Amino acid sequence: MRILVYLVRAFAGLLILVTALSIVESNEWWIRIWDFPRVQILVALLLAGGVTLWLDRRLGRWIGLCCAIAAGWQLYRIYPYTPLARTELAFAKAGSASxxxxxxxxxxxxxxxxxxxxxxxxxxxxxxxxxxxxxxxxxxxxxxxxxxxxxxxxxxxxxxxxxxxxxxxxxxxxxxxxxxxxxxxxxxxxxxxxxxxxxxxxxxxxxxxxxxxxxxxxxxxxxxxxxxxxxxxxxxxxxxxxxxxxxxxxxxxxxxxxxxxxxxxxxxxxxxxxxxxxxxxxxxxxxxxxxxxxxxxxxxxxxxxxxxxxxxxxxxxxxxxxxxxxxxxxxxxxxxxxxxxxxxxxxxxxxxx
CATH class of the missing domain: 3.60.10.10 (Endonuclease/exonuclease/phosphatase)
Known part of the structure; x- marks a missing residue:
């Protein structure tokens, strides 16, 4: 169980780190690649935060909070590309143009x-x-x-x-x-x-x-x-x-x-x-x-x-x-x-x- 707790801590820490890296304004490839998998990182942060709260009695609350903050940032970046956001361009109806x-x-x-x-x-x-x-x-x-x-x-x-x-x-x-x-x-x-x-x-x-x-x-x-x-x-x-x-x-x-x-x-x-x-x-x-x-x-x-x-x-x-x-x-x-x-x-x- 202890090994599992350490692995979950490390995984959560890695997700928080790459989220922080994605905020850095840099052209370095190892920073810019974290722009891509924001949806996947968001899902992983929610899972890692939940599992940490469940397994880790010592640091779970703090790691869970950090995961929630990082997940909030990821959601903020991808939110416009979800059905929850207001559409930017109306779709035209058939027959509206020649x-x-x-x-x-x-x-x-x-x-x-x-x-x-x-x-x-x-x-x-x-x-x-x-x-x-x-x-x-x-x-x-x-x-x-x-x-x-x-x-x-x-x-x-x-x-x-x-x-x-x-x-x-x-x-x-x-x-x-x-x-x-x-x-x-x-x-x-x-x-x-x-x-x-x-x-x-x-x-x-x-x-x-x-x-x-x-x-x-x-x-x-x-x-x-x-x-x-x-x-x-x-x-x-x-x-x-x-x-x-x-x-x-x-x-x-x-x-x-x-x-x-x-x-x-x-x-x-x-x-x-x-x-x-x-x-x-x-x-x-x-x-x-x-x-x-x-x-x-x-x-x-x-x-x-x-x-x-x-x-x-x-x-x-x-x-x-x-x-x-x-x-x-x-x-x-x-x-x-x-x-x-x-x-x-x-x-x-x-x-x-």
């Missing part, structure tokens, strides 16, 4: 090492999206999906063998399209002006995640630069992709405020997409942010097609601001300062030998 102003989206990180091309091809054939974004696509993926891609008159393709290849295909009229490297070599993003009744800007991102030896300066800089671009354009903006960052992180929330975006997931759920085989234990890495000129008709995470990510499907309409949607959060002086700091840290890292 058909030429509406279009469907399918976004999927295919997992480069996944060779089950058939299931993804079948998904595209079934959904038949007007706008298709595929990530982690190498030359083999491009060849395997060639029949599906051939149906789209407008495409941007950058197949790569480093897990950061991208393919964008659409039936919507496209102009001013480009494939850019915003922050990190061989990590492309895609940008285009599309038309669905009226023109809008599309930003597709897939920056690199925090990993051992790989901090988040480049990822955060790419997200920040994309947000500033969205803020400067006069057109509606749609941002999609695998950001390798969770929706509730400081960086994603900064992107949302600076770009003037709304998030259809707020007040509805996390819409977790990774890992695909355990979505109840996963987190939302694949995003869709829209400016207020868009109305979202529906948003769904689809079935497993062999990747480690689940596909995201949505139907959008350019209808102007829905009457019962919230306004985007204003950009504060602190937000502007944070963006400058993110870009300064990135430039400093680039200058290092």
């Amino acid at each position: 058909p030429e102003r509406c279009f469907s989206i399918l976004s999927l990180n295919v997992l480069e090492s996944n060779h089950d091309y058939r299931r993804t091809a079948q998904l595209i054939d079934r959904v038949r999206p007007d706008l298709l974004l595929l990530m982690e696509t190498d030359k083999r993926w491009a060849a395997a999906l060639a029949p599906q891609l051939a149906r789209y008159p407008n495409r941007l393709e950058r197949p790569l063998g480093n897990t950061y290849g991208m393919i964008l295909a659409t039936r919507l009229p496209m102009r001013d399209a480009s494939i850019e490297t915003i922050a990190e070599k061989n990590t492309p993003s895609m940008h285009a002006e599309l038309t669905a009744g009226d023109p809008f800007r599309l930003i597709a991102l897939h920056p690199r995640p925090p990993l051992p030896g790989q901090d988040t300066e480049a990822r955060d800089a790419e997200i920040a630069i994309a947000a500033r671009r969205a803020a400067r354009t006069r057109l509606p903006v749609l941002a999609i992709g695998d950001f390798n960052d969770v929706a509730w992180s400081h960086t994603s929330q900064l992107f949302k405020r600076v770009g003037g975006y709304l998030d259809p997931r707020i007040g509805r759920g996390t819409f977790a997409t990774f890992p695909a085989r355990t979505p109840l234990l996963g987190w939302p890495l694949d995003h869709m942010f829209v400016t207020p000129e868009f109305a979202v008709r529906d948003l769904a995470v689809l079935e497993d097609v062999g990747s480690d990510h689940l596909p995201v499907h949505a139907r959008l309409c350019l209808t102007g601001r829905p009457a019962d949607s919230k306004r985007p959060e204003p950009v504060s002086p602190e937000d502007r300062r944070d963006v400058k700091e993110v870009l300064q840290e990135y430039r400093e890292k680039q200058r290092r030998p």
Whole structure:
């Protein structure tokens, strides 16, 4: 029994420690990774606190209190992505916009090492999206999906063998399209002006995640630069992709405020997409942010097609601001300062030998 008490104490202490680390503003990978599993840490804190109160007569009360405080912080961070919160973006009703102003989206990180091309091809054939974004696509993926891609008159393709290849295909009229490297070599993003009744800007991102030896300066800089671009354009903006960052992180929330975006997931759920085989234990890495000129008709995470990510499907309409949607959060002086700091840290890292 004593050994069990010590193990529970250690487990609770570890959970409290990683919660404290997640509060630290740092680009170090071993700190930033604790942004991801907040739901899982919250559940573990509640369990650890309860078991400690039950088993540990000496320190259980104090450890239980610390677990409760840490759990409260985790809940505070993820609360907007629960059905308990107020929705931020109203869903449009069918028929509220003319058909030429509406279009469907399918976004999927295919997992480069996944060779089950058939299931993804079948998904595209079934959904038949007007706008298709595929990530982690190498030359083999491009060849395997060639029949599906051939149906789209407008495409941007950058197949790569480093897990950061991208393919964008659409039936919507496209102009001013480009494939850019915003922050990190061989990590492309895609940008285009599309038309669905009226023109809008599309930003597709897939920056690199925090990993051992790989901090988040480049990822955060790419997200920040994309947000500033969205803020400067006069057109509606749609941002999609695998950001390798969770929706509730400081960086994603900064992107949302600076770009003037709304998030259809707020007040509805996390819409977790990774890992695909355990979505109840996963987190939302694949995003869709829209400016207020868009109305979202529906948003769904689809079935497993062999990747480690689940596909995201949505139907959008350019209808102007829905009457019962919230306004985007204003950009504060602190937000502007944070963006400058993110870009300064990135430039400093680039200058290092």
